[in-house]
Amino acid sequence: MGRFVFKLPDLGEGTAEAEIVAWHAKLGDTISEDAPLVDMLTDKATVEMTSPVAGKLIEISGAPGDMAAVGAPIAIFEVEGAGNAKAETKPPPVAAPVPVPEAPVAAEVSEPRLVAVSEAATRAPVVAARAIPVRSEGEKPLASPAVRRRAEDLGVKLNHVVGTGPAGHITHEDLDAFIAGGGSGLGHASGLARRTAIEEVKVIGMRRAIARQMQEAKRRIPHFAYVEEVDMTELEELRVHLNATKRSDQPKLTLLPFLMRALARVLPAYPQINARFDDEAGVVHRHAGVHIGIATQTTNGLVVPVVKHAETLDIWNAAVEVARLAEIARSGKGSKEDLSGSTITITSLGPLGGVATTPVINHPEVAIIGPNKVVERPVVRHGQIAVRKMMNLSSSFDHRVVDGYDAAEFIQRVKAMLEHPATLFMD
Amino acid sequence: MAETITTRLLILGGGPGGYVAAIRAGQLGIETVLVEGDRLGGVCLIRGCIPSKALIHVASKFEAMAQAAHGANDGVSLAEPPLLDLGKTVAWKESIVDKLNSGVTGLLKRAKTRVISGWGTFSDAKTCHVETKDGQVTIKAETVILAAGSVATALPHIPFGGDVISSTEALALKKLPKRLAVIGAGYIGLELGSAFRKFGCEVSVVEALDRILPLYDEPLTKPVKAWLEKAGVSLHLSAKATGWEDGELIVDKGGEALRIPADKLLVTVGRRPRTEGWGLEAMGVDMAGGFVKVNERMQTSMSGVYAIGDLVGEPMLEHKATAQAHVAVEVIAGQNRRFDPATIAAVCFTEPEIVSAGLLPKDAEALGHDPVSAIFPFQANGRALAMEAGDTGGFVRVVARKADHRVVGLQAVGAHVSELSGEFAMSIEMGARLEDLAGTIHVHPTLSEAIHEASLRALGHPVHI
Numbered sequence: 084m085g086r087f088v089f090k091l092p093d094l095g096e097g098t099a100e101a102e103i104v105a106w107h108a109k110l111g112d113t114i115s116e117d118a119p120l121v122d123m124l125t126d127k128a129t130v131e132m133t134s135p136v137a138g139k140l141i142e143i144s145g146a147p148g149d150m151a152a153v154g155a156p157i158a159i160f161e162v163e164g165a166g167n168a169k170a171e172t173k174p175p176p177v178a179a180p181v182p183v184p185e186a187p188v189a190a191e192v193s194e195p196r197l198v199a200v201s202e203a204a205t206r207a208p209v210v211a212a213r214a215i216p217v218r219s220e221g222e223k224p225l226a227s228p229a230v231r232r233r234a235e236d237l238g239v240k241l242n243h244v245v246g247t248g249p250a251g252h253i254t255h256e257d258l259d260a261f262i263a264g265g266g267s268g269l270g271h272a273s274g275l276a277r278r279t280a281i282e283e284v285k286v287i288g289m290r291r292a293i294a295r296q297m298q299e300a301k302r303r304i305p306h307f308a309y310v311e312e313v314d315m316t317e318l319e320e321l322r323v324h325l326n327a328t329k330r331s332d333q334p335k336l337t338l339l340p341f342l343m344r345a346l347a348r349v350l351p352a353y354p355q356i357n358a359r360f361d362d363e364a365g366v367v368h369r370h371a372g373v374h375i376g377i378a379t380q381t382t383n384g385l386v387v388p389v390v391k392h393a394e395t396l397d398i399w400n401a402a403v404e405v406a407r408l409a410e411i412a413r414s415g416k417g418s419k420e421d422l423s424g425s426t427i428t429i430t431s432l433g434p435l436g437g438v439a440t441t442p443v444i445n446h447p448e449v450a451i452i453g454p455n456k457v458v459e460r461p462v463v464r465h466g467q468i469a470v471r472k473m474m475n476l477s478s479s480f481d482h483r484v485v486d487g488y489d490a491a492e493f494i495q496r497v498k499a500m501l502e503h504p505a506t507l508f509m510d
Numbered sequence: 511m512a513e514t515i516t517t518r519l520l521i522l523g524g525g526p527g528g529y530v531a532a533i534r535a536g537q538l539g540i541e542t543v544l545v546e547g548d549r550l551g552g553v554c555l556i557r558g559c560i561p562s563k564a565l566i567h568v569a570s571k572f573e574a575m576a577q578a579a580h581g582a583n584d585g586v587s588l589a590e591p592p593l594l595d596l597g598k599t600v601a602w603k604e605s606i607v608d609k610l611n612s613g614v615t616g617l618l619k620r621a622k623t624r625v626i627s628g629w630g631t632f633s634d635a636k637t638c639h640v641e642t643k644d645g646q647v648t649i650k651a652e653t654v655i656l657a658a659g660s661v662a663t664a665l666p667h668i669p670f671g672g673d674v675i676s677s678t679e680a681l682a683l684k685k686l687p688k689r690l691a692v693i694g695a696g697y698i699g700l701e702l703g704s705a706f707r708k709f710g711c712e713v714s715v716v717e718a719l720d721r722i723l724p725l726y727d728e729p730l731t732k733p734v735k736a737w738l739e740k741a742g743v744s745l746h747l748s749a750k751a752t753g754w755e756d757g758e759l760i761v762d763k764g765g766e767a768l769r770i771p772a773d774k775l776l777v778t779v780g781r782r783p784r785t786e787g788w789g790l791e792a793m794g795v796d797m798a799g800g801f802v803k804v805n806e807r808m809q810t811s812m813s814g815v816y817a818i819g820d821l822v823g824e825p826m827l828e829h830k831a832t833a834q835a836h837v838a839v840e841v842i843a844g845q846n847r848r849f850d851p852a853t854i855a856a857v858c859f860t861e862p863e864i865v866s867a868g869l870l871p872k873d874a875e876a877l878g879h880d881p882v883s884a885i886f887p888f889q890a891n892g893r894a895l896a897m898e899a900g901d902t903g904g905f906v907r908v909v910a911r912k913a914d915h916r917v918v919g920l921q922a923v924g925a926h927v928s929e930l931s932g933e934f935a936m937s938i939e940m941g942a943r944l945e946d947l948a949g950t951i952h953v954h955p956t957l958s959e960a961i962h963e964a965s966l967r968a969l970g971h972p973v974h975i
Contacts (some may be wrong), residue, residue, distance in 0.1 A: 223852070225916065225941040226941065227939065227940045227941060228852075228939050228940075231850065232847075235845075235846045235847060235848055236845070236846055238846060248941075249914065249915075249916075249943050249945075250911070250914035250915065250916040250941065250943055251914070252941045277845065277846060
């Protein structure tokens with residue numbers, strides 16, 4: 084019998100560490116080679132690591148939420164044959180057990196936890212497994228005055244709470260479990276009830292990646308914002324026309340492909356804006372290719388898939404690519420390739436676009452464009468009040484490498500293209 | 511001098527409901543005005559619970575001394591019978607009342623309650639006019655708590671006046687009547703009747719029902735009845751008082767007319783909510799069977815008007831009123847509160863005392879609890895024997911559900927058992943099971959051991975019986 088130490092391999096593209104999302108095996112499990120072992124989250128994506136060997140898992144390092152460095156041992160197997168490690172290099176596994184939650188770890192990651200209910204969380208399944216409270220119709224629920232008072236404060240009718248105590252006694256823990264199960268929102272509760280629960284949500288996984296990225300961007304980059312209004316009337320007419328006459332195999336067009344087209348056309352004149360700034364090295368990488376990050380809201384949070392070489396895509400192909408990436412982002416199946424390498428980002432809230440935004444630059448890029456909502460507004464045009472489809476175009480730039488004058492000029496060029504959509508297609 | 515006050519909260523009545531509401535309101539920072547037409551403290555402090563307990567205490571002391579004069583078997587004897595100066599007793603009682611009254615005054619001052627002394631009358635739900643010694647004061651309030659209490663019920667054919675007295679006057683008698691007739695064998699009539707008997711009065715009690723203390727079952731009232739008989743109280747059950755003529759109470763006992771001569775006639779046929787004389791009819795609140803109708807948050811049908819205590823229903827007990835006062839004020843303060851007790855325990859300071867919390871066995875049966883009940887007699891309790899309380903026929907009884915052993919009722923009859931009421935109520939509020947009572951170590955030597963033993967007995971393994 085030998086020991087096999089599994090070290091976290093290089094997950095690519097400069098990843099130095101990764102976060103443990105979920106273990107698929109627990110201590111003592113015997114697993115086969117290539118069986119799912121652990122999910123690791125890098126800055127870019129969740130990667131499922133499979134077991135490198137067949138054997139019994141005798142040691143694991145780290146619980147979900149913990150970071151593991153590349154090259155660090157994350158699991159030790161007991162294997163047939165020699166293994167890859169000498170037994171004495173590590174303390175005996177039995178003497179050094181790593182605490183691992185008994186409950187399925189996935190639940191810990193995705194479920195927010197109420198502060199007061201650590202116990203309730205683990206016993207919730209037990210409660211659920213019980214059939215129905217053993218109270219007959221109209222019988223008063225049994226609970227101490229303190230529990231009754233707390234229930235009133237929370238707006239909970241105890242009739243709906245399962246009592247796990249002797250004789251169906253409702254304990255504080257039962258009330259906690261009921262609330263943790265979302266019970267307090269039942270229609271019977273008073274809308275005026277005082278809400279005192281405080282939820283403790285661990286910032287881990289994707290949320291931690293987003294938090295770190297945002298903090299980094301705001302800490303490092305001196306942002307400045309610029310907002311200009313754009314008359315979208317003609318472009319909207321064109322878009323409606325194209326959607327009405329498109330072939331059935333062509334995608335429905337949103338504003339996005341047009342904006343991408345405009346960026347691809349204008350950016351060559353502003354190489355300092357289509358760039359990635361390695362501020363540690365003090366080097367701006369100005370890209371000839373336009374790689375547009377599309378900020379996408381998913382159930383897990385913000386993801387930015389990247390449309391590579393937008394300058395090569397016509398309107399239709401751009402729409403197809405945006406749709407493909409959105410699907411990938413939402414399903415969480417984005418490859419590293421799909422999720423990295425952008426040189427500028429578009430962040431659009433669509434119908435929620437509002438009047439103006441101050442978007443946060445997707446570090447290490449230096450610019451981000453945020454179209455706001457298109458609305459009909461009265462505007463003065465040729466000395467007349469006219470109803471036009473107006474849209475504000477918000478943007479942020481990294482003032483370290485982009486001057487305000489250049490940024491304004493760049494946005495004015497984009498505006499001109501959007502207002503005269505024919506120019507989008509003229510060389 | 512006419513004055514108009516506007517306030518957040520107006521409380522009508524300075525009894526246990528009203529003054530506790532005012533103190534709680536003060537704690538919650540609610541500006542409060544309290545109107546009281548009499549002295550602060552209400553029936554309970556001024557002319558009810560506390561004064562009667564003082565009188566009962568003195569009566570028991572006098573009785574013990576009188577027995578000592580006959581030579582008691584505990585070795586204490588008096589050469590001469592004790593002397594009673596009822597005037598002094600009443601003055602002593604008054605000193606206690608004064609102490610409590612000034613205590614309440616101080617508490618309200620600390621709570622920053624503005625107390626207006628005078629008779630208040632509402633002209634609408636939020637406006638109250640008070641006749642004070644300095645002129646009329648008009649109070650306009652955002653919120654009102656009605657805590658007007660109750661008054662003794664009069665018999666239409668035997669109205670109060672002269673020698674026909676209520677408990678209020680009975681507690682203020684300066685001279686001991688030689689013969690006292692009592693109508694009503696409820697707890698007030700029997701408490702006072704027994705006390706006067708101990709003072710040496712000839713006491714007759716007339717009760718229309720065929721039993722005393724109808725709120726309790728026969729096992730609980732039996733020791734009381736035995737004491738009344740032993741003490742020489744003439745008890746006329748199934749007897750109807752039909753009139754009061756020339757110092758004689760005329761009684762119809764199953765068609766047979768009795769005439770009971772008496773110096774004073776104490777009428778204790780119950781109490782009714784004080785719903786008249788202060789403009790309740792102008793407030794637009796709904797009534798329910800003579801009481802002001804409230805929901806479990808103590809809200810009346812009129813928005814912003816709350817009512818508590820005797821005014822809103824049975825049981826007319828001090829501790830219910832104060833509990834409701836907390837609920838009402840906290841609801842006014844925006845908290846989510848309901849008056850939803852598991853039990854309101856009640857005590858009878860008869861000889862011996864009775865205490866009851868939760869359900870009697872027959873009530874538990876009727877409610878489908880399928881109960882088991884067990885008693886433990888004080889005869890087998892050392893402490894009871896050591897204070898000459900073992901031979902009154904007293905006991906502790908526990909009532910629990912057979913299915914899950916949940917305690918649904920606890921009762922006791924015997925000397926000093928009123929002090930067991932806390933454990934009784936607590937057990938029921940906390941949802942105790944027989945095992946909880948049996949598993950709690952009760953101090954020896956105390957009467958409370960009987961609770962432990964009764965629970966063990968209900969579980970089938972008592973020790974001392």
